[in-house]
Amino acid sequence: MWRAGSMSAELGIGFALRTVNERVQQAVARRPQDLPAIQPRLVAVSKTKPAELVIEAYSHGQRTFGENYVQELLEKASNPKVLSSCPEIKWHFIGHLQKQNVNKLMGKIKLLVGPDCSDLLWLVQSSVEER
Numbered sequence: 001m002w003r004a005g006s007m008s009a010e011l012g013i014g015f016a017l018r019t020v021n022e023r024v025q026q027a028v029a030r031r032p033q034d035l036p037a038i039q040p041r042l043v044a045v046s047k048t049k050p051a052e053l054v055i056e057a058y059s060h061g062q063r064t065f066g067e068n069y070v071q072e073l074l075e076k077a078s079n080p081k082v083l084s085s086c087p088e089i090k091w092h093f094i095g096h097l098q099k100q101n102v103n104k105l106m107g108k109i110k111l112l113v114g115p116d117c118s119d120l121l122w123l124v125q126s127s128v129e130e131r
Contacts, residue, residue: 013053014060017044043092047072051079058086068095070104077108 024040043066046054054065054076067073076082077091093105
């Protein structure tokens with residue numbers, strides 16, 4: 001499997017993002033015509049990467065980032081450099097969410113991917129309704 005991470009270290013984040021986006025567009029061009037014409041969105045997974053790399057990817061056009069650790073997402077989403085350099089950034093939480101962390105994420109994320117139990121879904125829903 002091809003990984004952008006290995007390429008970005010050698011050739012830069014901008015090159016890696018362009019390469020991945022070109023591959024996505026090639027896949028879109030091969031999509032059967034009977035499928036809806038919905039443009040895919042690339043979510044750059046920024047786990048274990050410093051805020052400076054998030055800012056660099058943002059400067060190359062990447063707007064949507066995914067984190068799978070609550071604390072890391074909260075740190076990056078509230079980082080003053082990220083906030084000032086990336087006004088249109090969107091955060092997705094893509095990991096296992098524990099009940100005690102639901103309220104911490106509300107208002108910080110654009111999308112929650114994969115809540116894995118109905119109790120957690122109700123907790124998320126009630127937290128959203130409170131806002």
